Amino acid sequence: MYVKKGFSKKKLEALAEDVVLTEKLSPAQEAEARKQLAAARKKTQAGMTEQERLIANLLQLKFRLEAYIDNKEYDNQLTFGYFLKEYLQLIHKKRNEFAAEIDIHETLLSQLINNHRAPSESVIIRLELHSNNAIPATYWYRLVEKQKEHFIGTNKELRKAEKKFVKNPLRVSI
Amino acid sequence: MEIIELASGERKSVIITETLKSDLKNLTEERFFFNWRTLEDSPIVYKLQLKEKEGILGVMGLIHFPDEARVEIKLITSSRENIGKKKKYEGIVGCLIGYACQLSLMKYGEMACVSLVPKTEIRRHYMEKYGMEDAGWQLFLDGWRLLNIVKKYVLCM
Numbered sequence: 001m002y003v004k005k006g007f008s009k010k011k012l013e014a015l016a017e018d019v020v021l022t023e024k025l026s027p028a029q030e031a032e033a034r035k036q037l038a039a040a041r042k043k044t045q046a047g048m049t050e051q052e053r054l055i056a057n058l059l060q061l062k063f064r065l066e067a068y069i070d071n072k073e074y075d076n077q078l079t080f081g082y083f084l085k086e087y088l089q090l091i092h093k094k095r096n097e098f099a100a101e102i103d104i105h106e107t108l109l110s111q112l113i114n115n116h117r118a119p120s121e122s123v124i125i126r127l128e129l130h131s132n133n134a135i136p137a138t139y140w141y142r143l144v145e146k147q148k149e150h151f152i153g154t155n156k157e158l159r160k161a162e163k164k165f166v167k168n169p170l171r172v173s174i
Numbered sequence: 175m176e177i178i179e180l181a182s183g184e185r186k187s188v189i190i191t192e193t194l195k196s197d198l199k200n201l202t203e204e205r206f207f208f209n210w211r212t213l214e215d216s217p218i219v220y221k222l223q224l225k226e227k228e229g230i231l232g233v234m235g236l237i238h239f240p241d242e243a244r245v246e247i248k249l250i251t252s253s254r255e256n257i258g259k260k261k262k263y264e265g266i267v268g269c270l271i272g273y274a275c276q277l278s279l280m281k282y283g284e285m286a287c288v289s290l291v292p293k294t295e296i297r298r299h300y301m302e303k304y305g306m307e308d309a310g311w312q313l314f315l316d317g318w319r320l321l322n323i324v325k326k327y328v329l330c331m
Contacts, residue, residue, distance in 0.1 A: 009295045012293055012295045013295065013299065014258065015257065016299040016300070017299075018251075018252040018256060018257040018258065018267060019250065019257065020234075020247060020249060020251075020292070020300075021249065021292070021293050021296070022247070022248055022249060022290050022291045022292055022293070023293060025291060025311060032310070032311065033291060034242070036310035037242075037244075037289060037309040037310075037312045038242070039309075040309035040314065041309070041316055044307065044316050045317065052318050052321060053284040055321055056283055056284040056317075057283045059321070060279055060280055060282075060283040060286075063276060063279060063280040
């Protein structure tokens with residue numbers, strides 16, 4: 001399905017730079033290919049250093065965060081606290097240890113993780129510094145803003161409570 | 175992600191997104207070396223475009239294997255004017271392979287893997303150019319090899 005038949009080796013080599021052509025395997029060949037790949041990956045995975053694992057997991061968090069803040073959809077599971085907890089897990093730090101490293105009280109860290117409190121600018125900057133710029137402060141900031149935007153845009157109770165303070169509202173609508 | 179405009183030497187930012195149904199009618203064999211419409215739902219097809227203007231410059235078909243923490247490249251083609259010695263832009267295939275690595279990394283973290291079953295005659299090219307490892311039928315990227323591709327083509331380091 002993915003292969004054009006009848007190309008000479010020379011033609012294929014000329015195309016390799018700009019086109020990736022693959023072979024269609026039979027079910028038996030495919031099963032064999034999976035076994036071979038699993039065996040080869042076992043070796044490369046075993047050879048991965050702790051630093052490489054950390055970089056891979058940090059990039060995973062960075063790309064997930066990036067994808068979420070660039071997406072218009074809001075997901076109430078993907079909060080600041082959720083991503084902060086993920087960060088702690090991937091660097092294998094206990095809460096008290098991490099709180100000490102960014103010089104905040106452990107209670108405040110728990111409040112941030114449980115979304116009981118919004119982070120200050122200094123906490124956001126400290127997170128960037130702690131990750132050695134792997135996760136920029138602007139990512140954390142945009143995440144908090146996304147939550148705030150959703151809260152402001154959808155909160156009916158707040159509108160109801162504030163209505164009594166507004167007099168003589170405009171009577172035109174646009 | 176960036177590709178290079180060969181006439182000016184300028185680096186141009188690109189974006190890669192999933193194709194829409196409306197894109198498929200333009201992905202003809204004449205323009206993209208393969209009639210992408212025949213693939214339908216499997217694999218998932220992604221397109222590469224310049225950030226500054228419309229028009230598809232490259233297309234990639236991927237199949238996800240979540241049980242194996244792996245993404246398999248089924249096909250990548252550049253647009254007709256970007257194939258051969260007179261091509262307009264350099265780096266389209268590299269960016270698309272980089273994007274496959276980014277997707278795999280995003281889903282599987284340290285277990286991320288990208289593989290493909292290339293034509294026998296050209297497997298050495300992918301091993302030399304992208305540092306792919308040989309696993310018999312398949313070539314693959316994982317571990318530091320995959321991270322290198324992400325750093326080069328996605329993070330432009």
